[in-house]
Amino acid sequence: MNPESAILRTLPLDDAALAAGMRAAQSGDPHAYAALLEGITPWLRRYIRKQRRFLQAADVEDLVQDVLLSLHAVRRTYDPGRPFLPWLFAIVHHRLADAARRHASRSAGEASPEALEATDSGLHVTSLDGGTNMEESAVGDPRALQQAIQALPAGQRAAIHLLKLKEMSLKEAARELGTSVGALKVAAHRGMASLRRALARKAVKE
Amino acid sequence: MSTVDTRQLIEQLAGEAAPVGRLPSPWVRTGFWLALAAVNLLVFVLVMLPRRDLSAAVSDPRFVIEQFAALATGVTAGLAAFASVVPGFNRRALLLPLLPLAVWLGSVGTGCATSWIRFGPAGLTVTPDWACVPAIALIGLAPAVTMAFMLRRGAPLTPHTTAALGGLAAAGLGSFGLRLCHAEDASVMVLIWQVGSVALLTATAAVAGRWLLGWRLLTRHGR
Numbered sequence: 001m002n003p004e005s006a007i008l009r010t011l012p013l014d015d016a017a018l019a020a021g022m023r024a025a026q027s028g029d030p031h032a033y034a035a036l037l038e039g040i041t042p043w044l045r046r047y048i049r050k051q052r053r054f055l056q057a058a059d060v061e062d063l064v065q066d067v068l069l070s071l072h073a074v075r076r077t078y079d080p081g082r083p084f085l086p087w088l089f090a091i092v093h094h095r096l097a098d099a100a101r102r103h104a105s106r107s108a109g110e111a112s113p114e115a116l117e118a119t120d121s122g123l124h125v126t127s128l129d130g131g132t133n134m135e136e137s138a139v140g141d142p143r144a145l146q147q148a149i150q151a152l153p154a155g156q157r158a159a160i161h162l163l164k165l166k167e168m169s170l171k172e173a174a175r176e177l178g179t180s181v182g183a184l185k186v187a188a189h190r191g192m193a194s195l196r197r198a199l200a201r202k203a204v205k206e
Numbered sequence: 207m208s209t210v211d212t213r214q215l216i217e218q219l220a221g222e223a224a225p226v227g228r229l230p231s232p233w234v235r236t237g238f239w240l241a242l243a244a245v246n247l248l249v250f251v252l253v254m255l256p257r258r259d260l261s262a263a264v265s266d267p268r269f270v271i272e273q274f275a276a277l278a279t280g281v282t283a284g285l286a287a288f289a290s291v292v293p294g295f296n297r298r299a300l301l302l303p304l305l306p307l308a309v310w311l312g313s314v315g316t317g318c319a320t321s322w323i324r325f326g327p328a329g330l331t332v333t334p335d336w337a338c339v340p341a342i343a344l345i346g347l348a349p350a351v352t353m354a355f356m357l358r359r360g361a362p363l364t365p366h367t368t369a370a371l372g373g374l375a376a377a378g379l380g381s382f383g384l385r386l387c388h389a390e391d392a393s394v395m396v397l398i399w400q401v402g403s404v405a406l407l408t409a410t411a412a413v414a415g416r417w418l419l420g421w422r423l424l425t426r427h428g429r
Binding site: 025026027028029030031033034037038041061064065068069070072073074075076077078079080082083086087088089090091094095098197201 | 216219224226231294361
């Protein structure tokens with residue numbers, strides 16, 4: 001038995017019920033879909049926490065949401081004739097590996113992993129993952145970004161404000177806020193991640 | 207991010223759960239892709255005209271083995287590419303093209319060795335035949351574009367591998383088609399120009415994988 005099937009066997013999840021839920025979700029049933037996602041989320045959270053013991057709760061939650069968004073994006077690839085859990089597990093496994101790679105390349109190119117930039121066409125949130133992977137979400141509506149920034153916790157908001165909008169150096173901003181450079185980096189990174197997600201959610205809504 | 211946000215996200219995703227067309231199985235998709243590729247190949251062979259010595263060539267076992275292996279490489283690479291975008295599909299399917307590929311390379315390699323033994327270094331003379339790269343790319347272009355569109359409907363679990371397999375599928379068929387029209391059977395020439403072109407196109411596709419396939423294209427939140 002390979003390790004994957006060993007994990008699948010110990011899951012407190014009923015594959016047949018989940019498969020039925022996913023079939024209904026593919027047919028456009030919002031209640032079945034919500035029930036399915038709510039059913040797997042606690043397991044996902046536990047599983048990711050176990051796999052990534054060094055992560056803080058907020059980062060675990062980021063990964064949970066990453067998996068949910070990914071699952072949603074590829075829900076058409078589920079074949080109702082096959083079991084659900086191996087399908088889910090493959091997505092989880094790959095998304096965790098992607099996150100680990102992202103983390104590794106981000107640590108390698110720590111200098112300026114993210115940038116927030118104002119241009120004529122609006123504001124851009126850019127993430128540079130060690131130079132190998134660049135992606136950008138453009139926000140046509142600067143108000144949406146303002147709102148997203150306002151919704152951030154105070155520490156993250158201040159970090160974003162000073163570092164990204166006022167373009168202060170880490171040292172200057174840390175002095176201004178009376179915090180350490182390390183703590184500031186973490187706050188800025190968290191803030192950028194929250195912004196990206198908030199804007200993505202808005203994009204999904206539209 | 208908190209659990210409250212996750213609950214909101216679930217509500218939002220459920221709220222926009224429009225019915226989706228299920229992706230057919232990789233077998234069905236491979237069949238569909240092959241049907242289109244076969245029509246494309248037929249058009250090319252008719253336009254470029256089959257080589258005059260085709261009837262003589264098909265009596266050469268080496269030609270037949272290599273053509274069969276190139277075709278089988280294209281078909282199995284296509285199947286593997288479509289399987290690679292379905293979460294939970296048996297990953298062993300990705301190894302499928304290795305067998306026909308080994309037969310193909312083995313036959314071409316044996317041919318090179320035989321020429322060396324028989325004619326010495328003169329048997330391995332390489333003359334420029336640059337037309338092979340664009341010819342294979344051109345014959346494989348429509349299947350490659352179709353493949354790219356079809357692969358983007360799946361899950362980009364392994365973008366580079368998936369794109370490489372897609373490239374190998376299209377280039378394998380391209381090489382098969384080219385050899386029906388282009389009378390060049392010296393093993394070393396086939397190795398350098400045809401197998402080399404296939405390798406080049408496959409590598410290019412692998413590199414392009416990140417732009418062709420990626421979660422950021424699907425979820426719009428990037429990463």
